[in-house]
Amino acid sequence: MLFLYMQISLTEENYIKAIYSLSVKDSSEGVSTNELSNYFNNKAASVTDMLKRLADKKLINYQKYKGVELTSKGLKVAIKIVRKHRLWEVFLLEKLNFKWDEVHDIAEQLEHIQSDELIQRLDKFLGEPKFDPHGDPIPDSNGQINSIKAKPLIQFSKKGNYILMGVCEHSKEFLQHLTQIGLKIGDIIKVEEINSFDHLYKVKINSKQTQFFSSKVASNILVEVKK
Amino acid sequence: MLFLYMQISLTEENYIKAIYSLSVKDSSEGVSTNELSNYFNNKAASVTDMLKRLADKKLINYQKYKGVELTSKGLKVAIKIVRKHRLWEVFLLEKLNFKWDEVHDIAEQLEHIQSDELIQRLDKFLGEPKFDPHGDPIPDSNGQINSIKAKPLIQFSKKGNYILMGVCEHSKEFLQHLTQIGLKIGDIIKVEEINSFDHLYKVKINSKQTQFFSSKVASNILVEVKK
DNA sequence: GTACTTTTTTAGACTAGCCTAAATATTTTT
């Protein structure tokens, strides 16, 4: 049980989180150096540097040229950050009345505050929520994630009725776009047609007016089949 | 109005805040290099380094060997940090039910979160409090500080009745000590005797049992004369 | 399987923020 209180810098935390979310996104294999340098808008050389450091700390499994994945220790760190991020998002929305496209940047800062006690009390204060405002599950204090059956709409590629459960992409631009087209968590999306050429989705939201989703939208919203 | 969004690093913010609070403590003249290196438990050479950087950014007035004071720009930054710190302390105490000696370390982290919108909403959420749990005034969004007439008990050096309005020293150790001797904001302190040799204060708290304050306690509690 | 392209790593350099050791100012003592 030594090294339990190893210091992880803010930058290291951000790398761990990035590795986690990139590997969740395309759950195939490890995350590549280039994926990370794209994500951070920095140079591949900088990423390599950091990967060495994280490997030294046993937070990732790293072999030259082979990409990277989190160790169980790294995964714990990642999940804790995700838990903090999502709890703070709930706080910002429900208590401070921010809108869902405004909270991400602030939560990115708050997620690095170090205090287990704080996060436990915040959780209680918010009523131990299970999902954040974007529909993402909030890991519990043991790192257990309430898995959801939702998948990106594009993966179903079938007509039918779906319920919007969350989003994959959290940028302000994307969330504002969804707000603009009048889409929010819980809405019912009826897919009436999928164009085979450009993958445009013809849909009805809550049985109202007909709309079209680009494949970009379809691949970034998480839906469940409506029973 | 250029340079309004100049970047100030976390470390720089901490120096600004330290310069502010040290210059408030003994309002005589500027703050010396050694005072700062004591405060941060680092070396005087490191302080000199940083003072040069802060002077370059016009946050302090600095002349070699002459000590340092905040410019009006630096003062604005300092007061904003203080405002954030104290609002977060109120949040931690009133909403998350922390005890008053537990909140400081967490607030030290939270005070660096960058978002004017956040702090404005937090203020509103907390009911626009004027004082923090330690009795310190919370600056308003224009940097106006609700000044208080309280001074450290030791500065009165006279028998009489006082009201505890706040503390100068915010360390966990000190606050726990106060809790232990049963002292909290609002208590009435009757100074019955001040020993001229060792400056020990013989006092009664809320007309109960007789106690003794060391000069260390007397110099770190803020009191008002009771009318 | 040799040549071309892309990805990744290495080597060397830069900044912020810290350090130690030595030099220089300032203050205090006498």
Added chain:
DNA sequence: AAAAATATTTAGGCTAGTCTAAAAAAGTAC
């Protein structure tokens, strides 16, 4: 006002995290 003590600054070095340029590995094409 000279000597001693203290405070402060300079010079040079270290680490984390970034960069550029060049080298090496992996992947793709013919």
